[in-house]
Amino acid sequence: MQFLINELSFIGQAANDYETDELMKNIFEIIKQISVIQNGDPIQTHSSFACKKLSANLTVHEWILTTIKSKKSEQQKIAMILMILLSKGPFIDLQDLLNDCKCNYQKQDVSSSSLAGAVKLQGILISLQNNPDFIQENIEIEFQEGTSSLENRSIKNLTEIKHAKKICPRYQLHSKHDPSGYWKNATPMNLTNEEAQKVLNCSVGNSNKN
Structure with missing residues (x-):
């Protein structure tokens, strides 16, 4: 960005x-x-x-x-x-x-x-x-x-x-992706919170170029 x-x-x-x-x-x-x-x-x-x-x-x-x-x-x-x-x-x-x-x-x-x-x-x-x-x-x-x-x-x-x-969102784990939970219509998150935040940061930056 x-x-x-x-x-x-x-x-x-x-x-x-x-x-x-x-x-x-x-x-x-x-x-x-x-x-x-x-x-x-x-x-x-x-x-x-x-x-x-x-x-x-x-x-x-x-x-x-x-x-x-x-x-x-x-x-x-x-x-x-x-x-x-x-x-x-x-x-x-x-x-x-x-x-x-x-x-x-x-x-x-x-x-x-x-x-x-x-x-x-x-x-x-x-x-x-x-x-x-x-x-x-x-x-x-x-x-x-x-x-x-x-x-x-x-x-x-x-x-x-x-x-x-406002333009730097913070990642929050949704309960339906909680690795310790039970999933029926969802999947567990396979990233750590830090990794997920990095992915989110990249998506915000790249969205400006699309």
Whole structure:
């Protein structure tokens, strides 16, 4: 399943260092939650992501350089994840995926953004909290590819942990498949709970590609 960090959601909304760290911690928690259904697909973003503002005086790149030396393990982890993303990509605007696409959001042209990439790849956005333009769990975008007509498309937009949990179902053993039970019109589960969860995770990720 394709996930894209929404660079347009980073507008310097943090008022201080504490708020900056809390916003980035939330991004980290979302990434942890969805990691089980990525199925090997790397998180993508836009090549301008590094210079986007977290606060009035701090860019994403500056926060990473400062935080990577932090003694707080969670902050270090998200800084390292973002450092890898910024150094290796993939960047949605540098792959020739959007050359033939037109995308508008709130009457603004966002044709080379992660929003357009999310539509093209049938992916899901991860947005920074406290941006009034990206508070909805589903956002509506106008999208056109090639000579096709301009269409309204809906993109799932994760800004809270609860949004991520909705797309990461948890396996629960049904009583009719209980290995210790008696079956008349059912069969016992021949997988452990952990194995069944992995199968479920893969099915969620692969469903996005069908």
